[in-house]
Amino acid sequence: MANGPTQFAVLSRILHWLMAAMLLTMLFIGVSMVASLGDYHRLVAIHRPLGIMILILAVVRLVNRMFTTLPPFPPTMSDWERRVASASERFLYALMFALPLVGWGMLSAGDYPIVMFGPLHLPPLLPANRMLYAVLRETHTVLAFLLFATFLAHLSAVLFHTLVVRDRLVHRMALWSIRFHKAKIETD
């Protein structure tokens, strides 16, 4: 353990915070645009290309994840906590792919052009089909709420470890490089 990494790889950390900001922005844009009249068009025009950006970054992130060594869990994390953390990580990855793909598929099934910017548009992912549209539209909302709930749980867990257990869990993902004070962790 002493020789292993204490932080995630630099690219992993950059992708984590970049995507955290993008996903949170997307969730807020998504939930406000469906309730909005005056801003609806502006928000949708951001929502579509940002979703595709997230999909592209999700691919980069998954590839990066497969080829990097992770820092070990801190000893303050119990067995069940580790299992929940790993499962929620897999779930978040699945959602990062599923949400944009369902959105793209939903617009295809709804017979909409998938407009990005200017003349740039994507091909339909699925044939036009009314029931398929309705199901995917609903799925898109449900997955978004699940993503928001999982994000809140993830944030709570990290805050709990950082503020209550004081094991500096968040330092593993800090954008800057952190020297680990091993003694400090063990005595805390």
Next chain:
Amino acid sequence: MTIGVVIAGIAGLFAYAAGWLTPNALTPARIVNTLEEVNGRHPGFRRNHAKGVCVSGYFNSNGRGTELSKASVFQPGRMPVIARFSLSGGQPEAADAPDTVRGLAILFTLPDGEEWRTAMINLPVAPFRTAEGFTDLVLASAPDPATGKPDPARMQGFFARYPESAKAMELIGSQPLSSGFENSRFNSLSAFRFINAAGSVAWVRWSVAPVQPEPVATTRLDGTNKNWLFDALIASIHSQPLAWHLIVTVAQAGDPTDDATIPWPADRRQIDVGTLTIDRVESEDTSPARDINFDPLVLPNGIAASDDPLLSARSAVYSQSFTRREGEPKNPSAVSTAETAR
């Protein structure tokens, strides 16, 4: 403790963004709820302009539009269109009436795979300036259960609250009604921006102006045929293709672009950019147009929204209506396959 506050704060912001904390604010869902309350719920149908018939044909662009817009729809050439004629109102079985607002929605499929969708009506100006005005008009003009007609007092109250609507209705009332769909002019009402290849912007409105001065066919107007307007349209298309000129009107500085209730002066430059030809008619029961959302903001590169508040609101409300009806069972259209085949 801190953690609880942070999490509750983020969740609260999310709930606020979703509109859950402001139950009286107008949202797309609440506008569609109002339409359903006034018209009744008719599963599978559009919540407004519920009664309609689908048509198709092509658009011949003459190239004159390229001066104003780089959209490929204006390059000389022919492209397919699918469209839908409709009557306003949320009741799919309503009897045709001469003074019911007529709609024409068109989807142009551009050569590069882009789309242009536009939903127009036969009024010269919009009878409301905002989504709030639309919703209040729907409520005020709902038939009084005692008389079956809108309550004049409520309509007066509406016009007092929305003086721009009163002025628009005066203009609308002063114009003669055309006798059918075939000889109706349909107008975009809202302004849009055209961006040409040099990047210069023109503020425009568009219309389709009928080539045929009169309906080619006529049908009985004796009260037994609830679909007489649609039937005349169907018979006309069967006897000959129908055509409309696509006319773009260019604003001058000072013309209102954010208020569809105000007409632009009659001397504004008008450019005929091509001819729309309709040569096929099909019932909603089989046509894909039934499952198309004629969202006025599905625009190709070279056409963009203006600052008219109706555009974004229509886009949002159409989407809400579309999502509701697509998930519901399909019900037969009042204008049946047997009727469109005649």
